[in-house]
Amino acid sequence: xxxxxxxxxxxxxxxxxxxxxxxxxxxxxxxxxxxxxxxxxxxxxxxxxxxxxxxxxxxxxxxxxxxxxxxxxxxxxxxxxxxxxxxxxxxxxxxxxxxxxxxxxxxxxxxxxxxxxxxxxxxxxxxxxxxxxxxxxxxxxxxxxxxxxxxxxxxxxxxxxxxxxxxxxxxxxxxxxxxxxxxxxxxxxxxxxxxxxxxxxxxxxxxxxxxxxxxxxxxxxxxxxxxxxxxxxxxxxxxxxxxxxxxxxxxxxxxxxxxxxxxxxxxxxxxxxxxxxxxxxxxxxxxxxxxxxxxxxxxxxxxxxxxxxxxxxxxxx
Numbered sequence: 001x002x003x004x005x006x007x008x009x010x011x012x013x014x015x016x017x018x019x020x021x022x023x024x025x026x027x028x029x030x031x032x033x034x035x036x037x038x039x040x041x042x043x044x045x046x047x048x049x050x051x052x053x054x055x056x057x058x059x060x061x062x063x064x065x066x067x068x069x070x071x072x073x074x075x076x077x078x079x080x081x082x083x084x085x086x087x088x089x090x091x092x093x094x095x096x097x098x099x100x101x102x103x104x105x106x107x108x109x110x111x112x113x114x115x116x117x118x119x120x121x122x123x124x125x126x127x128x129x130x131x132x133x134x135x136x137x138x139x140x141x142x143x144x145x146x147x148x149x150x151x152x153x154x155x156x157x158x159x160x161x162x163x164x165x166x167x168x169x170x171x172x173x174x175x176x177x178x179x180x181x182x183x184x185x186x187x188x189x190x191x192x193x194x195x196x197x198x199x200x201x202x203x204x205x206x207x208x209x210x211x212x213x214x215x216x217x218x219x220x221x222x223x224x225x226x227x228x229x230x231x232x233x234x235x236x237x238x239x240x241x242x243x244x245x246x247x248x249x250x251x252x253x254x255x256x257x258x259x260x261x262x263x264x265x266x267x268x269x270x271x272x273x274x275x276x277x278x279x280x281x282x283x284x285x286x287x288x289x290x291x292x293x294x295x296x297x298x299x300x301x302x303x304x305x306x307x308x309x310x311x312x313x314x315x316x317x
Contacts, residue, residue: 096144154273
């Protein structure tokens with residue numbers, strides 16, 4: 001059994017034909033057929049049978065397909081690690097949208113100052129794609145909402161920041177004079193959010209769902225843009241409490257007394273489990289729980305303009 005044979009079979013199982021696998025590998029169809037035949041002989045299992053619409057994997061073929069995909073991903077990841085080991089530790093960080101906008105840039109800048117030679121590629125993506133990105137080796141660590149593992153997947157999350165969100169509006173908003181509000185009463189209001197809406201798996205999503213039907217949201221290009229619209233009286237926002245504290249204190253915003261608020265949540269640093277995390281990802285996890293990381297967050301001034309984006313690539317599932 002060789003890696004070349006396993007890679008060929010993984011593609012046959014995924015694409016459903018020898019011809020498609022050969023095209024993906026850039027080799028001839030007989031070459032793929034020979035690789036699969038060698039596996040059949042080695043394992044004593046036909047692995048798949050031809051059908052009128054393609055192929056059907058045997059039970060042994062299904063088991064091999066899962067393991068072959070894992071080995072192919074591990075081999076590709078190993079190649080990337082070896083390629084970068086002689087120059088710099090290149091860490092691929094995937095941050096969920098709110099975390100990417102508000103804290104990821106600051107803590108990653110602090111981390112690179114502390115760890116000489118560390119190189120970081122920061123991307124942003126929804127929580128729904130985070131577990132897959134870790135499984136496929138497209139990300140080494142996920143910052144933000146804690147991703148739900150796929151079946152059979154082991155993840156190791158570490159909490160690094162507790163936050164609170166409050167509902168705010170402009171002083172002239174029709175709801176501003178109210179002394180008590182239920183979540184469902186906000187359904188008729190214009191509800192503004194960042195690009196991810198109420199992020200899947202977050203405490204904000206659970207809080208909204210607990211009030212009945214979650215409100216329809218109008219997504220803006222960033223939470224900073226949503227806040228700017230709220231300041232102009234164009235809606236309400238479930239905002240990070242520390243980000244609006246000064247504006248609430250000076251009367252530019254009003255905190256609405258909505259039941260269940262403030263909403264408390266955690267942002268996590270999540271890496272693959274079972275010893276699959278790269279050393280740089282572990283180092284970042286440890287750093288995020290240190291006073292240096294906390295200082296980097298507390299030192300940030302309140303944003304008054306649209307933030308300069310820290311995200312270089314966007315991945316949306």
